[in-house]
Amino acid sequence: MTGPVLEHLGEVRLELGAARDAPREGHWRQGKAGDGIVWMALDRPDSGTNTISKAVLLELSEQLDQLEQNPPEALVLRSAKPKGFAAGADIDEFTGMDPEEIEEMLREGHRILDRLGDLPCPTIAVVHGEALGGGFELALACDWRIAVEGAAFGFPEVQLGLHPGLGGTYRLTGLIDQVEAMQLMLTGKKAHTKKAARLGIADVVTEERHVAAAARACADGEVERRGGGLRGGLKSGALKFSRTRKLAARQMRSKTEKEAPQAHYPAPHALIDLWEEHGDDRSAMQEAELQSFARLVATETCQNLVRVFRLRRALKKRAEGEDGIAHVHVVGAGEMGAEIGAWAAMRGKTETLSDLDLDALGKAVKTAEGVCGGAHLGAAETRDALDRMMPDPNGYGVRRADLVIEAVPEKADLKTKIYKGICKDMKPDAILATNTSSLLLARLSEAVEDKARFAGLHFFNPVSKMQLVEVVRTKATSDSTTQRLAAFCGVIDKLPAPVRDYPGFLVNRMLTPYLLEAMVLLDEGVQKEVVDRAALRFGMPMGPVTLADWVGLDICLDVADGLKDELEKPVPEVPDWMRDMVEEGHTGKKAGRGFYDWSDGRPDPGEGDAGSEDLTDRLILPMLDACMECLRLNVAEDEDEVDGAMIFATGFAPFRGGPMHYARARGHDEVRDRLQELSESYGPRFVPDEGWSRDG
Numbered sequence: 300m301t302g303p304v305l306e307h308l309g310e311v312r313l314e315l316g317a318a319r320d321a322p323r324e325g326h327w328r329q330g331k332a333g334d335g336i337v338w339m340a341l342d343r344p345d346s347g348t349n350t351i352s353k354a355v356l357l358e359l360s361e362q363l364d365q366l367e368q369n370p371p372e373a374l375v376l377r378s379a380k381p382k383g384f385a386a387g388a389d390i391d392e393f394t395g396m397d398p399e400e401i402e403e404m405l406r407e408g409h410r411i412l413d414r415l416g417d418l419p420c421p422t423i424a425v426v427h428g429e430a431l432g433g434g435f436e437l438a439l440a441c442d443w444r445i446a447v448e449g450a451a452f453g454f455p456e457v458q459l460g461l462h463p464g465l466g467g468t469y470r471l472t473g474l475i476d477q478v479e480a481m482q483l484m485l486t487g488k489k490a491h492t493k494k495a496a497r498l499g500i501a502d503v504v505t506e507e508r509h510v511a512a513a514a515r516a517c518a519d520g521e522v523e524r525r526g527g528g529l530r531g532g533l534k535s536g537a538l539k540f541s542r543t544r545k546l547a548a549r550q551m552r553s554k555t556e557k558e559a560p561q562a563h564y565p566a567p568h569a570l571i572d573l574w575e576e577h578g579d580d581r582s583a584m585q586e587a588e589l590q591s592f593a594r595l596v597a598t599e600t601c602q603n604l605v606r607v608f609r610l611r612r613a614l615k616k617r618a619e620g621e622d623g624i625a626h627v628h629v630v631g632a633g634e635m636g637a638e639i640g641a642w643a644a645m646r647g648k649t650e651t652l653s654d655l656d657l658d659a660l661g662k663a664v665k666t667a668e669g670v671c672g673g674a675h676l677g678a679a680e681t682r683d684a685l686d687r688m689m690p691d692p693n694g695y696g697v698r699r700a701d702l703v704i705e706a707v708p709e710k711a712d713l714k715t716k717i718y719k720g721i722c723k724d725m726k727p728d729a730i731l732a733t734n735t736s737s738l739l740l741a742r743l744s745e746a747v748e749d750k751a752r753f754a755g756l757h758f759f760n761p762v763s764k765m766q767l768v769e770v771v772r773t774k775a776t777s778d779s780t781t782q783r784l785a786a787f788c789g790v791i792d793k794l795p796a797p798v799r800d801y802p803g804f805l806v807n808r809m810l811t812p813y814l815l816e817a818m819v820l821l822d823e824g825v826q827k828e829v830v831d832r833a834a835l836r837f838g839m840p841m842g843p844v845t846l847a848d849w850v851g852l853d854i855c856l857d858v859a860d861g862l863k864d865e866l867e868k869p870v871p872e873v874p875d876w877m878r879d880m881v882e883e884g885h886t887g888k889k890a891g892r893g894f895y896d897w898s899d900g901r902p903d904p905g906e907g908d909a910g911s912e913d914l915t916d917r918l919i920l921p922m923l924d925a926c927m928e929c930l931r932l933n934v935a936e937d938e939d940e941v942d943g944a945m946i947f948a949t950g951f952a953p954f955r956g957g958p959m960h961y962a963r964a965r966g967h968d969e970v971r972d973r974l975q976e977l978s979e980s981y982g983p984r985f986v987p988d989e990g991w992s993r994d995g
């Protein structure tokens with residue numbers, strides 16, 4: 300093979316023409332190809348993913364010393380990791396630093412990327428997989444960007460309470476349409492290959508085997524810039540005037556305020572400010588970006604969102620190991636089963652799906668197409684995923700499956716009847732998992748032959764959007780079963796939360812008082828919009844009335860009735876009119892009508908009265924109390940798991956760092972006393988859990 304070729308064959312190998320003996324230590328490997336182009340591959344030694352750490356930048360700086368002295372024909376930067384280009388800055392490096400230190404560190408980083416941008420030769424970034432945050436900024440500092448099919452670019456910093464800090468704010472707005480650039484930074488969304496090319500982020504889109512030729516073409520200036528009208532068009536020209544930018548900024552601000560209120564999420568608002576003020580002055584924007592970033596790192600929101608990032612990492616860690624699961628059989632191809640099947644097939648599992656209803660199996664294939672489309676799979680990958688998913692009306696797949704997931708309607712008799720039928724056909728080491736959301740596993744397991752291989756695998760709806768899966772164990776479930784199920788979650792890119800069999804498990808136990816208290820408030824005559832706004836004001840992603848509609852009032856009723864009989868603590872009574880609504884078919888989103896009219900999409904409670912703080916406490920504190928109960932009874936292992944589960948299953952106000960973190964910030968004594976007060980005013984359902992006193 301000639302020329303520089305990156306081969307992803309097991310261990311990644313960089314073949315660099317003459318420089319086969321390129322140093323293996325450090326983060327960068329460099330070699331010169333026969334045609335005079337220097338290739339540098341980023342290859343963080345101790346990880347499968349590249350991050351843009353201080354060490355990466357300092358080593359780049361050393362390489363630049365040589366390149367400035369002796370400029371090559373062109374310089375190509377790429378990643379030696381099969382996974383992708385680079386996943387952003389190393390967030391752990393910011394821990395414990397004060398804003399001045401952060402500013403100084405960033406300043407050094409800016410100097411290095413500026414030097415890269417100022418090299419007298421063409422600089423080319425080749426991006427496969429994802430170039431995020433600092434990785435995207437590194438690519439933006441180059442003259443050209445070649446995207447390998449499937450690549451994506453993005454700035455997820457807002458999810459950490461930040462905005463880009465290594466030059467992204469002015470480099471991206473300087474490169475493409477400014478409003479599009481701001482949208483990408485404000486939403487944290489990724490621009491996948493096609494969009495990246497349309498916007499002008501990627502100059503070339505090609506396949507891996509043509510990368511060397513594409514780099515040569517960029518080096519020779521033979522590539523026409525992409526993004527035409529979106530680059531330096533009329534609109535971008537107009538935005539150079541501060542009055543036009545002010546107008547655009549005002550619109551951005553009001554839209555952003557709806558999605559991410561400034562009081563809770565200062566970063567996107569700070570980004571709008573700095574663009575509005577300095578959008579026409581690159582060096583002023585650079586200085587403002589540095590200072591603003593350093594200020595944001597110190598905010599409570601940023602610290603809590605970094606906590607959320609770490610909680611995700613900790614849950615992922617629980618998913619390590621082998622699952623020993625190649626073939627999954629799903630029984631029941633309804634709303635949940637179809638999506639679970641599609642998702643697992645998309646992630647490489649062989650899948651069979653059985654259902655009594657042939658129409659459901661037909662719809663499941665359509666669902667799978669939608670799931671693959673939503674994940675931006677190409678035509679070939681979608682076809683492969685669909686090939687792996689086989690409708691199996693007679694359930695023959697049970698005999699070959701390593702994991703059987705049952706997702707039939709929430710009726711204990713039906714489920715146990717199915718278990719009795721399939722257990723004898725299952726392989727001796729296969730696992731049987733139920734997706735039940737409210738039935739106790741101990742009872743269901745009575746129908747199962749080998750209870751050690753029976754557990755819950757509780758996915759949330761919609762499966763493709765919700766990251767969490769509760770892995771529920773009974774007293775009889777073996778460690779190997781729970782470990783394999785957690786590893787299975789990891790393989791299919793979900794976050795496992797191991798929990799004990801308990802009414803509602805962890806997440807529904809916590810959500811039920813939130814939903815039912817809302818029903819009590821409606822019963823008291825409070826308007827549904829006011830109830831929803833009280834929760835939104837706290838930072839919940841959806842008010843409880845909207846959420847009840849979203850989940851389905853019939854399902855809420857099932858869960859509430861199940862919990863009422865099982866829990867020691869009183870739960871709010873379900874009002875009769877809610878049962879009437881279900882009987883009349885007004886079950887919420889799926890029926891087009893519940894509390895709200897859903898015919899035009901998700902309802903918006905609008906702005907206005909959000910009730911008293913009392914009202915918010917009545918909704919939020921019982922959730923915290925349920926968390927404490929679950930911790931006291933070892934339903935979940937620790938506070939971090941509870942916080943992670945609530946954030947990744949329900950979107951619990953991420954900027955507050957999770958319910959238990961919020962309880963710590965507010966003070967356990969204060970939470971307990973407030974619950975006590977509420978119990979005196981509104982009834983025994985608010986009596987604080989004994990764990991608050993113990994855990995001061």
Ligand code: NAD
Pocket residue numbers: 630631632633634635636653654655656659705706707708709710713717734735736737757758759760850854
């Ligand atoms: P669903 O009614 O949409 O689908 C159930 C499917 O099972 C139907 O297609 C039905 O034809 C099929 N079925 C019925 N009897 C069968 C049998 N004997 N053999 C094979 N298939 C059979 O239900 P769903 O909403 O997907 O719920 C399934 C399970 O998932 C329930 O236990 C529910 O509690 C749980 N769950 C639901 C949600 C949700 O939001 N829908 C969320 C989490 C968990």
